[in-house]
Amino acid sequence: MGISVTHKKLKVELVGFRLSTPKHYKIDGVENIDIERYDHEIFSKYLSILLEQENVEIKKKIDNCSITLLDYSENEISSYAFGKLLVFKSGKRQRIVNEDDLTEGEFKNRDQGLKNEIHFVINKTTGVILVERDYEKIFKASLLNSFFYHNKNFIYDYVDEFNKLNYNKETKTSIEIHKNKLIYINPLPSQDLFDELEEFARIKRFKVTKKVEKKKNHGIDGCAKELEDILNKASNTSLGQNVVSIEYYMDERGKGLEMDSLKKMIQNIYQSHYYEDFIITGTNIDNDLKTLTKDNITKRFEFKIPVDIDGNYVDICILFDKLLFLIQEYIEEHFDLDDYYSDKVRNLIVNP
Structure with a gap:
């Protein structure tokens, strides 16, 4: 007879946003700007370029909170892409204390922080993104926004090529990305x-x-x-x-x-x-x-997940399944995907 193991369940909190990648365009002599649109190609390219850099080189620090990108992956078949961020808080030398008997351990130096790896999922059509909230509650929209802004120079060559490909000298038709308006983070x-x-x-x-x-x-x-x-x-x-x-x-x-x-x-x-x-x-x-x-x-989602004796997820696949379920449920309730598929500008865009 087998032994049944019951794992403790930990509450997981997600924060939700919708990304947008603004485009300035001139079509049939009419100039306009679409700030709310989302084109996944630039987000995907941006993160792929960042992964080619050293983690420490793209790290962004605000006050005592730091963030960097660890991983990003997607495929052409799925409507979703996944990634992983590292966030931590430093700035103060603190001694570690044992919760059972209050005995003191080693010091955490002021230039050190506790490692928090957090996962995210993004819908490639709408730009809706759910991000796992870290245990110390360090992650927030302003930190991610600063990370994007801090590293925007890495994608300038791509932007220049995009703008060049999407300008027609004969018809004066153009679709343009502005370097200071790459990615907006919008609350749900x-x-x-x-x-x-x-x-x-x-x-x-x-x-x-x-x-x-x-x-x-x-x-x-x-x-x-x-x-x-x-x-x-x-x-x-x-x-x-x-x-x-x-x-x-x-x-x-x-x-x-x-x-x-x-x-x-x-x-x-x-x-x-x-x-x-x-x-x-x-x-x-x-x-x-x-x-x-x-x-x-900020819009939040919560659920519970089994963890082991050290507080780590028993099965990371449970987390990803829940991420997909919640983001799909939210999109089906709040978005009309037909509006995205019938986007005329999207059909005119030429990606490098």
Whole structure:
């Protein structure tokens, strides 16, 4: 008679985003920009090029948090691609403590961190991506965004070749990638945000930040329509080399911002990609301070998975099966794939 082994189950958390790869194009004499579109070829090429570099060379560090790419794979048959990232946190010398008897062990030096390998899956049609959240909760959208931006020079040759191939001198037709707009990370629409907003009894401050390309006033005008109300009413607008930061405060009498219109505006901004970050500060019905940012209301998925005595997955295939199930379920519920397959611009693109 065999012995049955029961494994402890660990809660796994995923964060979800949708990537976009903007294209500027001129077709039949009409110029336009499609910021929301996703073309998997550039993402795939970008990560393949990064894998040709040393891990340490493409590593990006923000404050004490670091990220680099370890692996990426796909095939022509599957609609999905998989990858693996490394994230860790350093900056402080700490002694390791045994949880059972509180005896002290060796030190973790300030330039060292705990190794967190996290997996992700991306849909090659929509750009929806689910990323495994690490045990220390280091990974967040801003860290991944900085990683992409930090390494963009590695794909400049590809971009130049793409732009050259997709320009017709005779018809003046063109499809162009801008080097400063390679990949955008957009939050998935999350009911969590709407629930969180309803808990605000009063909003005292709302700040939204948007990256711009040049230090010129037209950078503000280039902000999305969702930001127009803020631009008209903002009490403070600052323009830097790369960032427009707009803040909207409660008035001097202490009256909170008009709630209904502000909540609607925040929802519109959150579901768009026309911002880098935002922060909402106010009080709840108990008059306690409440703060929301882009990272703490990111769309999340949770499930449990068997782990061994050391906390490692018993079978990594269970993780991948769950990743595929959740991303497929989300796409079927929220996306109409016919819109992607009937994309006229996609049929005109020539990839290097």
